[in-house]
Amino acid sequence: xxxxxxxxxxxxxxxxxxxxxxxxxxxxxxxxxxxxxxxxxxxxxxxxxxxxxxxxxxxxxxxxxxxxxxxxxxxxxxxxxxxxxxxxxxxxxxxxxxxxxxxxxxxxxxxxxxxxxxxxxxxxxxxxxxxxxxxxxxxxxxxxxxxxxxxxxxxxxxxxxxxxxxxxxxxxxxxxxxxxxxxxxxxxxxxxxxxxxxxxxxxxxxxxxxxxxxxxxxxxxxxxxxxxxxxxxxxxxxxxxxxxxxxxxxxxxxxxxxxxxxxxxxxxxxxxxxxxxxxxxxxxxxxxxxxxxxxxxxxxxxxxxxxxxxxxxxxxxxxxxxxxxxxxxxxxxxxxxxxxxxxxxxxxxxxxxxxxxxxxxxxx
Amino acid sequence: xxxxxxxxxxxxxxxxxxxxxxxxxxxxxxxxxxxxxxxxxxxxxxxxxxxxxxxxxxxxxxxxxxxxxxxxxxxxxxxxxxxxxxxxxxxxxxxxxxxxxxxxxxxxxxxxxxxxxxxxxxxxxxxxxxxxxxxx
Numbered sequence: 001x002x003x004x005x006x007x008x009x010x011x012x013x014x015x016x017x018x019x020x021x022x023x024x025x026x027x028x029x030x031x032x033x034x035x036x037x038x039x040x041x042x043x044x045x046x047x048x049x050x051x052x053x054x055x056x057x058x059x060x061x062x063x064x065x066x067x068x069x070x071x072x073x074x075x076x077x078x079x080x081x082x083x084x085x086x087x088x089x090x091x092x093x094x095x096x097x098x099x100x101x102x103x104x105x106x107x108x109x110x111x112x113x114x115x116x117x118x119x120x121x122x123x124x125x126x127x128x129x130x131x132x133x134x135x136x137x138x139x140x141x142x143x144x145x146x147x148x149x150x151x152x153x154x155x156x157x158x159x160x161x162x163x164x165x166x167x168x169x170x171x172x173x174x175x176x177x178x179x180x181x182x183x184x185x186x187x188x189x190x191x192x193x194x195x196x197x198x199x200x201x202x203x204x205x206x207x208x209x210x211x212x213x214x215x216x217x218x219x220x221x222x223x224x225x226x227x228x229x230x231x232x233x234x235x236x237x238x239x240x241x242x243x244x245x246x247x248x249x250x251x252x253x254x255x256x257x258x259x260x261x262x263x264x265x266x267x268x269x270x271x272x273x274x275x276x277x278x279x280x281x282x283x284x285x286x287x288x289x290x291x292x293x294x295x296x297x298x299x300x301x302x303x304x305x306x307x308x309x310x311x312x313x314x315x316x317x318x319x320x321x322x323x324x325x326x327x328x329x330x331x332x333x334x335x336x337x338x339x340x341x342x343x344x345x346x347x348x349x350x351x352x353x354x355x356x357x358x359x360x361x362x363x364x
Numbered sequence: 365x366x367x368x369x370x371x372x373x374x375x376x377x378x379x380x381x382x383x384x385x386x387x388x389x390x391x392x393x394x395x396x397x398x399x400x401x402x403x404x405x406x407x408x409x410x411x412x413x414x415x416x417x418x419x420x421x422x423x424x425x426x427x428x429x430x431x432x433x434x435x436x437x438x439x440x441x442x443x444x445x446x447x448x449x450x451x452x453x454x455x456x457x458x459x460x461x462x463x464x465x466x467x468x469x470x471x472x473x474x475x476x477x478x479x480x481x482x483x484x485x486x487x488x489x490x491x492x493x494x495x496x497x498x499x500x
Contacts, residue, residue, distance in 0.1 A: 114372065116370070116442075175436045
């Protein structure tokens with residue numbers, strides 16, 4: 001994946017002097033046999049790669065590095081198939097080999113785990129429950145987000161699910177954690193992605209037209225869901241404003257929205273928190289299908305985490321699709337015009353949020 | 365009906381007074397003496413002002429459901445026999461929010477805004493886990 005990204009940019013491994021990975025940068029540098037002068041293991045879950053864009057942009061601007069690579073690869077789908085084929089099943093209990101840690105990765109989770117919230121879906125289910133009770137958001141409105149996303153996936157030959165989907169099918173799929181239906185939840189696939197960043201001056205002389213980082217903002221509000229101050233407002237309400245201001249853009253300038261869609265409620269919260277509609281109005285906003293291919297606000301054009309791919313930390317795929325659309329490389333799903341793309345990542349359980357505004361030469 | 369054993373939280377140093385109180389079926393909350401406010405979860409310092417001057421005061425044990433999700437699949441094997449069960453965030457009248465289960469009612473009937481009151485489930489070592497049930 002690193003080689004593919006470098007080939008795409010027209011660079012070699014020897015050009016790389018900054019390495020980013022969600023938690024494993026030191027070991028990865030050794031694996032690649034490079035000695036970077038900027039090493040960044042920022043791990044905020046799914047939003048890690050939007051944070052990496054922010055950190056790389058700052059480091060490049062300060063002259064602390066020239067060519068940055070961020071990479072992600074994960075195989076949860078194959079891992080669980082292998083685990084199932086072992087005697088004793090996939091684990092799921094102490095010592096069961098399923099990676100189940102009785103008290104979770106953070107000590108504070110001791111205040112949640114005894115109550116049996118299924119993670120991560122349960123945390124998002126709580127947010128959906130609150131949004132529905134507070135604003136009257138309906139299951140049909142949430143389902144429409146999955147339907148619109150699937151419409152895009154039918155145009156992506158690499159999407160996991162490509163058959164059209166209906167609201168009724170979403171609502172008929174089983175409940176795992178109410179009010180979220182199975183088809184309102186992301187996939188569990190294998191996947192990998194990488195990006196290369198360099199200064200605008202250097203990027204102009206490389207193999208492909210550059211995709212410019214016009215603005216980036218990040219913010220974090222909590223780690224565990226019971227500490228989230230308001231389950232209907234994410235820190236994207238802060239991060240998005242920073243990114244839009246830095247980019248100097250208005251909402252009407254945005255040609256493409258790439259929104260983290262671990263669950264339908266995630267997309268809905270991000271639409272609101274980025275200010276595309278008022279808080280609480282995301283349901284009515286999305287219910288006319290405007291996020292889909294015939295809509296006015298193209299969102300998650302590769303089919304998203306709901307229908308394309310979701311290997312765990314999905315944020316890299318927001319950036320890759322945004323770059324493809326800005327470059328006009330998106331095949332059947334290519335937007336007629338894509339000069340400004342917003343990629344907004346969510347990490348943890350709506351915890352650590354980061355928004356990138358990317359654009360073409362015309363957007364500068 | 366005897367419920368199967370569930371995941372039992374460890375007793376950390378900062379939470380020892382909390383767990384000791386549960387042995388008497390009392391819900392104690394950490395209060396910052398400087399801010400004169402409770403906070404949740406237990407920490408050695410106040411998350412608002414970082415003061416280490418923390419004291420324990422009894423909770424009213426009353427509150428409202430802030431958000432709820434019914435698990436149709438268990439989070440881990442120890443919860444399998446309880447499915448479906450309601451996991452909720454409870455806004456205590458004292459001014460803190462905590463995760464818990466709402467019991468004593470069909471899980472599907474637990475709603476946001478429902479008034480709830482404290483109840484207890486024994487753990488294996490004499491401690492109790494605070495749960496909530498609808499106010500009748």
